Amino acid sequence: MRKSVVMVAVAGLLAGTAMAQAADTKIGALMDVTGPLASFIPPLMNAANFAIKNVNDGGGLLDGKAVLVVGDSQAASQPAVDAATKLVNVENVPIIMGALASGSTIAAATAVTIPAGVVQISPTATSPAMTEMNDGDHLYRLVPSDNYQGDVLAKIVLAEGIKKVAITYVNNDYGVGIANTFNAAFKKAGGEVTAFEKHEDKKNSYRSEIATLAKSSPEALVVIAYASGSGSKIVKQAIEGGFFSRFIGTDGLRDDQLIKEVGADALKDSFFSAPTSPDKNDASAKLHEAFNAEYKEGADKPFVDQTYDATFLAALAVEKAGSADKTKMIQALREVASAPGEVVGPLDWAKAKELIKAGKDINYEGAGGSYEFDANGDVTGYIGKFIVDGDTYKQIEIFQ
Template sequence: MRKSIMLVAASALLCSSALAQAADTKVGILMDITGPIANFIPPLQNAANLAVKQVNDQGGLLDGNAVAVYGDTTGTSQGAVDAAQKLANVENVPIVMGALMSGTTIAAAEAVFIPTGIVQLSPTATSPAMTDMKDNDLVYRIVPSDNFQGDVLAKMVLDEGINKVAVTYVNNDYGVGIGQTFMDAYRAAGGEVVAEVKHEEKKDSYRSELASLTQGGAEALVVVAYAGDSGGKIVKQAIEGGLFTRFVGTDGLRDDLLIQNVGAEALKTSFFSSPTSPADNPAQTTLHAAFNAEYGEGADKAFVDQTYDATFLTMLAIEKAGSADRAKLAAALREVASAPGEKVGPGEWSKAKQLISEGKDIDYDGAGGTYEFDANGDVRGYVGKFVVDGSSYKQIAVFE
């Protein structure tokens, strides 16, 4: 008896279909929710939810509401492919926002989304390998490739008058991608890399890595790693040991957690690079105000802008295509993201819906940039320079 009640309850839950009505349209959201970048995720889920909520508050998607369906890659290829299969086949989504890590994004695309003809738009995957993928024009991203951030970081460091650095980067696609392009660009522009150490994640002590990094008298330590993992520990242990006083970090390290762990005082000469939007972008101000009004805080967290924009763009593409037909969405995505067209910004769903219904062309310029896709589905971007300000960061310059 108990068993049959459970069975009925389970099947009722399964059939309830995420409260979706017949006219509702699902939007797939693939994120690395559990796994190595788990501490980045909560504000990003809020950002995606905010986009969906705004759409539903302002007239809805097509003839019904938009419904976000999440998939968790667990940060592994196995999990990414499995979650992607569920989005593509069980939930039957027409378009997917995600994933966040490059490895999971590419595995999901190659094994699932390209064969099933689903457009995938990643807000954060930066691997250079995605540029040349044979993807039938289905895989897009709205952050520039790592090649871009590495180049800009090199320029930033030289502009500060730092000519000798030690470099350490985490051994994954993110760290190696930015680390290698940074060193190439830095050397080419006349800088000297006196020590270079590739390190593994999830260790407790990085003192031996730091010992080799201090050889050679570098003026600053460049850390390409995550604050919640190796990056944070390296900075902390370097400060404790008095080995380095000046750090240069990337978006992975630019996390409030770092300031909580080592204190703002110890980071006052350090600076960080992170993909951002143009210096005074009214779209970003609008988004941040809306985000903080909804969730209280967190609008300035890394990749909130990009995640919101990517989610909003996927829904614009569906509205533009006029139906949830997978085959039409690649062309529709290009049209709504690219100039020419009437400008639409974050939160302006009713305006966009109105323009689309009138048959006018629109161009979404988001909080994180203007997003003009090239032939490979890549964008050029902006990289901001951040310094510590109290318990968070402030942007002091933007590089294009």
């Protein structure tokens, strides 16, 4: 008896939702809801839901409403693959937003979405491995790869007129990734690297390493490490020993702790790179205001912008393609995300829908960037150049 009641209830639930969704279009989302990233998720879930809400308030998707179907990828490979399998095969979504962690994103992509031909847009994955992946143009992301900063830093250094540097980097994925890219880019652009040495984090003295680095008189020392770890110590000991007076750092080193330990005066010739937002971004401010009006809080949490943008882009791609046909998504996504075209931003669904209907080309400029995908599905993003100003840092230039 009880069993049959449950069965009827389940059947009713399935039938009810099936009918309600007759003309609706599903957008898949892989979110690491439970698992190690759980604490990040609530604002991001709101961001994805908010994008879908904007779509539905602004006239809906295709001829019906947009429906977000969430798979719980748990920031681990097995659940990510399992959840992606269900989104692709059971829910038949034409496009997927997610996942968040690089590991679950790549596992879902290589095992499921790439073979099935479904486009996947990760708002947050930064793993350099995704750039070179043989993904048939199905995998996109909205944040630059970890390696990107190395490329841009090489440009910044050369623009400063420095031609000869020594490089030291901390031996982990952060340090190795950026250092290798910087080294290659700097040499290619005509710079000279006198030393390229890794070091272990959490040592007390780096004097012998610094002495090696100082040989053949480089103009500056590039330190790719965390200020709270080896970074501050290396800078301090290099100054104390009189080996270097000019330092170039990345976002790991650009920390108030460095100024506290070394002093602003000793860093007056040094400069730093770090990911930053575009100069004047009204889109972000507009989204944050609307987001907080809806959910009271959370707009400033990490990756809310990108998650909103990824969901919005997924919906735009479906609208542009004119149907939920997954084979049309690659072309549609590239068209709506990149220039040329009339610029639309967050919350502008009604405008975008009208433009698409009129057959006009659109270009989505999101809250977290403009998302001009390159051939690998990567974005460039913005890197700022910072100098020390009193006891904090000042951004003096933006590179792209």
